Amino acid sequence: MRRRALLFSALGGAGALVVGWAVLPARSRLGSARLLVEGESESDVALNGWIRIASDGSVVLAMPRSEMGQGVHTALPMLAAEELDLPLKLVRIEQAGADTIYGNVAMLVAGLPFHPRQAGAEDGFGRARASRWLMGKLARELGINATRDSSSVADAWDVVRMAAATARASLLGAASLQWKLPVEELSVRDGVISHPSGRSAGYGQLARFAAATPPGVVTLKEHKEFRLVGRSAPRFDIPSKVDGSARFGVDVRLPQMRYAVVRLCPMLGGAPGRVDADAALTMSGVERLVMLPGYAGSSAGFAVVGKTSWHARQAALAVDVEWQQRPGGALDSRRIEAQLEAAVRSQAGHVFYERGDVAAAESSGRPVEAWYRAPYLAHATMEPMNCTAQVRGGKVELWAPTQVPQMARAAAARVAGVALDDVTVHVTLLGGGFGRRLEVDFVAQAVRVAMDCAGLPVQLVWPREEDQGHDFYRPMQVAMLRAALDKNGKVSSLRIKSAGDAISPRWLARAMPALSGPVDTSGKTTSEGLFELPYAFADQKMEHVATRVGVPVGFWRSGGHSQNAFFSESFVDELASESGQDPVGFRLALLAHAPRHKAVLSLAAEKSGWGSRLPAGRAQGVALHESFGSIVAQVAEVSLSGGMPRVHRVTCAVDCGTVINPGIVAQQMESSVVFALTAALHGRIDIREGVVQQTNFPTYPLLKLAQAPLVETWLVASQLAPGGVGEPGVPPLAPAVANALYALTGKRHRSLPLVG
Secondary structure (H helix, E strand, O other): OOOOOEEEOOOOOOOOOOEOOOOOOOOOOEOOEEEOOOOOOOOOEEOOOOEEEOOOOOEEEEEOOOOOOOOHHHHHHHHHHHHHOOOHHHEEEEEOOOOHHHOOOHHHHOOOOOOHHHHOOEOOOOOEHHHHHHHHHHHHHHOOOOOOOOOHHHHHHHHHHHHHHHHHHHHHHHHHHHHOOOHHHOEEEOOEEEOOOOOEEEHHHHHHHHHOOOOOOOOOOOHHHOOOOOOOOOOOOHHHHHHOOOOEHHHOOOOOOEEEEEEEOOEOOOEEEEEEOHHHHOOOOEEEEEEEOOOOOOOOEEEEEEOOHHHHHHHHHHOEEEEEOOOOOOOOHHHHHHHHHHHHHHOOOEEEEEEOOHHHHHHHOEEEEEEEEEOEEOOOOOOOOEEEEEEEOOEEEEEEOOOOHHHHHHHHHHHHOOOHHHEEEEEOEOOOOOOHHHOOHHHHHHHHHHOOOOOOOEEEEOOHHHHHHOOOEEOOEEEEEEEEEOOOOOEEEEEEEEEEEOOHHHHHHHHOHHHOOOOOOOOHHHHOOOOOOOOOOOEEEEEEEEEOOOOOEOOOOOOOHHHHHHHHHHHHHHHHHHOOOOHHHHHHHOOOOOHHHHHHHHHHHHHHOOOOOOOOOEEEEEEEEEEOOEEEEEEEEEEEEOOEEEEEEEEEEEEOOOOOOHHHHHHHHHHHHHHHHHHHHHOOEOEEOOEEOOOOOOOOOOOOHHHOOEEEEEEOOOOOOOOOOOOOOOOOHHHHHHHHHHHHHOOOOOEOOOOO
């Protein structure tokens, strides 16, 4: 076996099962596989495309997903250790880079114009099975691998377990053949196979024979057999992050490495006109200036290369440049908001869901109407955009904190004019992703600069001001929500119509131009969460007007759910008030047909002490939302201090299917609350004359430690397949806080952010 390419193909006359793609009826990934990972030992034995056995009996798991704080580097080893009956401490991971056998299909679902309630069935991500044919075709052909849509554990639930179970079956088969004993009489405990006669051997002793042994019957454990899954375990990445040995993108250091700092046209979509770099290039430690074209319509500019990032940064600021506006005029967020409202009022939208006769109900009932608004938002990751690239000898090597290694490789190949196989991608840890690192603009720029640096490695970094001013923002959105109440005060209909830029076609046009044709342009990802409400309103109509106003837009943590839960759950609270009912009781009455939602809401109400006496000056608000296959209810306890909201406590109830590691779920709920509360209170991007006004944290503030609430997480027991965890805690927070503010002050908040 070669160090960098372990080939798994037919073994013996009959051949052996190889698990690279998931062994699933609906998503078959059988066949030969190639595993590209770092650090293999000649003594290691590969049993399939995911599992290697070391001579000491420890296991190496190929890790195709990016770790950005969500705990995937711990959760997936837990799945492997569970099915291998191995102590978790004996499993280690190796990042799998851009190899195509680890492609997942979740990233393709969001852009397709199907919906579960239209198709009549759902898969594990709450997406329509009707779209699986196209997704599977694209994933098989391209091997696309993305860390997004809270899909890492959900996608690995069957895949990694089956890979580990297959390896276990091969090891048992090897022991059976060697010892000439029936496999049914063998047992496994802590990586040791034994027989009542006293024969025993560790995995390391059996691995080479197992590699040539067909696995026979492969069965997965039942829930009652789990020893690791469902129990908290320490995260693998904590020690290295504590002692400083963890390597993020900005930590990459290579011999003779140079540093590049970008400076882009401050007007969105603009470009440099006259550029005078003479003075900048004479500064100490400065080597060259490289012009950068606009990436998929975003701003063009340049990068300055120096011996340190400080030299490069100072020289970039010293370049004398005249900037030019984008063709078509400057963008302005105030005008865009007016355009979106006009679109809702006058344009026909794509109807995602319709039931009953909404118009008739509205004509005979008392109308209740409200308009809601959400601004553009930046990602504001702690680690700035960066990528290290080296181009020499017709090959490209990347060290990148990316959520999409295949797309990073494709972007590098396009820029350098080389074949995909001539690009190697090393995926580092990510200092925050939130969807921003689904983009590959910074990768393309790094490669372009490296091509001009005579084979030397170059680390390209975006200053914070460039990151804030040239993000792919969460789209601005405007929504009209209208209900009708019958003569008894009961809500008889619900209509929701929204307008905002469609994300998926913009993103695919940038990241995968060849696939930008077949995707949905109806705005599904922007409007998700509005057309899949669980409440049993008799007559419903949900539609969205997909716009294209020119501002670069992209995926933001929890996608369209992030603003649409604010719209819908705030309005549901309004309807409860109009009906004279308690907000929790009103919702529960509408959830008789949705037992999972009802159980989650009931748990949140119970654990928060809903309806009990609160300290003076405090009130509670509630919100319930499903996203990415998980249901989350949150109760926020809020007061006002100097006229400013203060959130003291957030109670989260979660049904995310089977829980792998309860501690990580709690961490993700805490992370989601802090992330969402930052946006709910302060988050907004304003554009004036084409220029983003919030350029750094003083004008785009983050929640401070002293402002963080107590977050309690309560889990609903489930044996369903896992849903997402990293994003579903974000959507309910803003409406829960807004609803608490109404209970406290009697004033409705229908626009974000809630402050200012």
